[in-house]
Amino acid sequence: MPITRSDFSGPGDLRAMQAMCSRVWSPHSRFHAGQLAWNRYAQPVDPARPGSGEAISLWWADGQVVGFAWAESADWLELQIDAARPDVAEEVAEDVIAWFEDWSDAPRQTVHVMVDDPSETALVAAGFRAERDAWHFTHHVLSLSALPALPALPALPRVAGYTLRPVRSDETAERAAVHRSAWSDIGAAELTTGAYEQLRRAWPYRPELDWVVANETGELVASVIVWLDGTTGVALVEPVGCVPAERGRGLARAVTVAALHRARELGAHTALVTTGGEADDPGPRRLYETIGFRPVARTVTWTRSLD
Numbered sequence: 001m002p003i004t005r006s007d008f009s010g011p012g013d014l015r016a017m018q019a020m021c022s023r024v025w026s027p028h029s030r031f032h033a034g035q036l037a038w039n040r041y042a043q044p045v046d047p048a049r050p051g052s053g054e055a056i057s058l059w060w061a062d063g064q065v066v067g068f069a070w071a072e073s074a075d076w077l078e079l080q081i082d083a084a085r086p087d088v089a090e091e092v093a094e095d096v097i098a099w100f101e102d103w104s105d106a107p108r109q110t111v112h113v114m115v116d117d118p119s120e121t122a123l124v125a126a127g128f129r130a131e132r133d134a135w136h137f138t139h140h141v142l143s144l145s146a147l148p149a150l151p152a153l154p155a156l157p158r159v160a161g162y163t164l165r166p167v168r169s170d171e172t173a174e175r176a177a178v179h180r181s182a183w184s185d186i187g188a189a190e191l192t193t194g195a196y197e198q199l200r201r202a203w204p205y206r207p208e209l210d211w212v213v214a215n216e217t218g219e220l221v222a223s224v225i226v227w228l229d230g231t232t233g234v235a236l237v238e239p240v241g242c243v244p245a246e247r248g249r250g251l252a253r254a255v256t257v258a259a260l261h262r263a264r265e266l267g268a269h270t271a272l273v274t275t276g277g278e279a280d281d282p283g284p285r286r287l288y289e290t291i292g293f294r295p296v297a298r299t300v301t302w303t304r305s306l307d
């Protein structure tokens, strides 16, 4: 079976990568299609090419993507290989690692994959070692048949005067700003208004699954995007945030539950969320636990040093 490789060349390639993610999705898959859209468009980016310091490459067989590599930087590689194609998985994995080796000039390299990932043999052969205690992502799922009821407002936010609703198309600046404000105490969020407007054009974004909380004065104070992959019926929560001054009032939980109710009405049966770095910040994990999410799978960090 001939396998070919191509450099990332625009939205069509992202869509082909997402199609692979949809085709092979399970709770143990590294990426949900919506995660790729978020990762790509959460900052200003030229849709036609990788961002600065990034490289993305696709491997193809039978007209489909069977693997991709997304080097977020010279020392950090994300990848996913089509687990449903054992006939090509090993060869693709070896090619992905060799491609990263060629492209990266970092003396210490990190590859981030799921536990028992099809790339493990290739990683070991290339000299990477698994660091199971290192920082990792955990995937959590929730059957939407068990989604908590949505109590009537104002009981739910514990403080009267908040409104939960989908974002309006005329408030893109405010929507991008509430995201940046929610992340302001963690690090620089780069979701400019222009980036957010570009994100809204990416599949599988749906405005009816992009929810906000407005306070009494109409200011947006919390938000969530749910990405519904209609092929799988799996709805990814990414991201959820609440501005620092309004935390601890149940707003992030309320807006997430509200958006997931809408996703269920639109055909979702399962919700997915990924947390990382829990030891540093238990908040997100606690938030998702209170909604009913349970951990099902995790990533492993593999490293090698070329010193």
Ligand SMILES: CC(C)(COP(=O)(O)OP(=O)(O)OC[C@H]1O[C@@H](n2cnc3c(N)ncnc32)[C@H](O)[C@@H]1OP(=O)(O)O)[C@@H](O)C(=O)NCCC(=O)NCCS
Binding pocket: 182, 183, 186, 222, 238, 239, 240, 241, 242, 243, 246, 247, 248, 249, 250, 251, 252, 253, 254, 282, 283, 284, 286, 287, 288, 290
């Ligand atoms: C995490 C975050 C969204 C929580 O927002 P919030 O509106 O304060 O959360 P809620 O009030 O809805 O809390 C829901 C539950 O999580 C718990 N929780 C929230 N933040 C917590 C924290 N930092 N530590 C421990 N528990 C926390 C709450 O106590 C509550 O549980 P309870 O009902 O048992 O008391 C907010 O802190 C934030 O925006 N952080 C930065 C962005 C981020 O990390 N987003 C999540 C990853 S995408």
